Amino acid sequence: MTNSYESPFCTRYASKEMQYIFSADKKFTTWRRLWVALARAEMKLGLPVTQEQVDELEANIENIDYAVAAEEEKLVRHDVMAHVHTYGKVCPKADGIIHLGATSCYVGDNTDVIIMRDALNVVKRKLIKVIDQLAKFADKYKALPCLAYTHLQPAQLTTVGKRATLWCNELLMDLEDLDFRLSKLKLLGSKGTTGTQASFMELFEGDTDKVKKLEQMIAEEMGFDTVVPVSGQTYSRKMDYQVCSVLAGIAQSASKFSNDIRILQSFKEIEEPFEKNQIGSSAMAYKRNPMRDERITSLARYVMCDVLNPAFTAGTQWFERTLDDSANKRISVAEAFLGVDSILNIMLNVTNPENGLVVYDKIITRRVMAELPFMATENIMMNAVKKGGNRQELHERIREYSMIAGANVKREGLDNNLCELILDDPMFMITKEEMDAIMKPENFIGRCPQQVEEFIENCVKPVVEANGVSDDVAEINV
Numbered sequence: 001m002t003n004s005y006e007s008p009f010c011t012r013y014a015s016k017e018m019q020y021i022f023s024a025d026k027k028f029t030t031w032r033r034l035w036v037a038l039a040r041a042e043m044k045l046g047l048p049v050t051q052e053q054v055d056e057l058e059a060n061i062e063n064i065d066y067a068v069a070a071e072e073e074k075l076v077r078h079d080v081m082a083h084v085h086t087y088g089k090v091c092p093k094a095d096g097i098i099h100l101g102a103t104s105c106y107v108g109d110n111t112d113v114i115i116m117r118d119a120l121n122v123v124k125r126k127l128i129k130v131i132d133q134l135a136k137f138a139d140k141y142k143a144l145p146c147l148a149y150t151h152l153q154p155a156q157l158t159t160v161g162k163r164a165t166l167w168c169n170e171l172l173m174d175l176e177d178l179d180f181r182l183s184k185l186k187l188l189g190s191k192g193t194t195g196t197q198a199s200f201m202e203l204f205e206g207d208t209d210k211v212k213k214l215e216q217m218i219a220e221e222m223g224f225d226t227v228v229p230v231s232g233q234t235y236s237r238k239m240d241y242q243v244c245s246v247l248a249g250i251a252q253s254a255s256k257f258s259n260d261i262r263i264l265q266s267f268k269e270i271e272e273p274f275e276k277n278q279i280g281s282s283a284m285a286y287k288r289n290p291m292r293d294e295r296i297t298s299l300a301r302y303v304m305c306d307v308l309n310p311a312f313t314a315g316t317q318w319f320e321r322t323l324d325d326s327a328n329k330r331i332s333v334a335e336a337f338l339g340v341d342s343i344l345n346i347m348l349n350v351t352n353p354e355n356g357l358v359v360y361d362k363i364i365t366r367r368v369m370a371e372l373p374f375m376a377t378e379n380i381m382m383n384a385v386k387k388g389g390n391r392q393e394l395h396e397r398i399r400e401y402s403m404i405a406g407a408n409v410k411r412e413g414l415d416n417n418l419c420e421l422i423l424d425d426p427m428f429m430i431t432k433e434e435m436d437a438i439m440k441p442e443n444f445i446g447r448c449p450q451q452v453e454e455f456i457e458n459c460v461k462p463v464v465e466a467n468g469v470s471d472d473v474a475e476i477n478v
Helices: 008-013 016-021 024-044 051-059 066-076 079-090 104-140 160-184 198-203 208-221 238-266 291-306 308-315 323-350 361-375 377-386 391-410 418-423 432-438 448-467
Strands: 145-150 153-159
Touching: 008 323, 016 024, 016 104, 016 323, 024 051, 024 066, 024 079, 024 104, 024 208, 066 079, 079 104, 104 160, 104 238, 104 323, 104 448, 145 160, 145 361, 153 160, 153 361, 153 448, 160 238, 160 448, 198 208, 238 291, 238 308, 238 323, 291 308, 291 323, 308 323, 361 377, 361 391, 361 418, 377 391, 377 432, 391 418, 418 432
Parallel strands: none
Antiparallel strands: 145 153
8 A cells, every 4th residue: 555646547447558558668768769760860861960879869768767857857847858858868979969959749749649559559459359259249149039128128029149239339330430540640740839840941951851751751760651731839639539539439338338237137137257256245245246347337437528628628729739738638648548448458358258248048038938928919919810800909909908917917916917818818819839839039039140140240250350359368456
């Protein structure tokens, strides 16, 4: 235990991998890589920067004295210049050319884009595995009939696997958004203090081609195809909003999934993993609470709300930039990623084909059979019409019997006796054998098995084949 605040994302939820992406070490080593890229490009384009200076900078990327940087920042009240000075202390030959022509956002904004790219790739990897695991679950239970609901009231039937495709499909929609946003990510480049590149025009004595080439070379070294076409001092903060909107979309899909599982667990139809020594309640020893899915719901709520932060920030950037974005974006963007990483870690655990969701097929079937008589009435009525019955009279008789059976169940706590009432009425001209043939759940699931197969073949399989499935194994820390 410590005597100061620690983020639950770090102590309880997010992976070490995602935590590192938003760590000080990742941030400041990326700053140094950007300074190396800048120096190398300037050297190649003819500025007075030597190979020896570039080599010295490159050799000391990881050699960061954070204590010195902290002391420098206390003195100058400027984080970028504090790190310029700290870098210069271990690179005395290159000290005079570090950050040449650049403004703070050269390292700050370009690093933020690089970090978002790297974090999106982690999210993508885990998202694809969750999709793959859900698809396997859907295929396994594609033909198991269960109650479907509209308004959270029993409607017709679906199958356990078909319902899983609904969860999976929303995650595929999120993956499409993620891929689009990844494809549109661009570095800020080297734009200068108000986006005009005036400092670089000065350095290159008005040579526009060299100024443009400088950006291209930096982008290529940092793994990007291009830079933003125009900017003020910063890249448009809409970029942060667009990325966080993708994350909020994943949170929405995860919340839908987790809420459905929580309801199904209350029905005793499907249960999330529950470990041998797990305690559901400090008071009620018999409880098996869906704590994993409750946590997904909780974290998803946070991420969905968090997207408002970059939205407001994007809308209040005055002219070429204002610094009211800084404190907000360094918290909100990082925590949106940490939140989604945490959510996906739990979903990987819950959907694991080996020891994830538990399906209680006997309970599911029992609940189906309790409602099936109501759902089968149209088939029964059509059967009677074929034998010469009057459709309107049959409909009215079924309505009357349905009210009686409903009261029998709700008020008396007895079994649904609708089928017995119909069998005893000669108007329906139906035998027990004919009734039994109608009253099979598989008669009421439509194309569910085929829909599942088609969805997996046409929608999931191409994604899995194009990207592969990672070997991520998510552990629940607490």
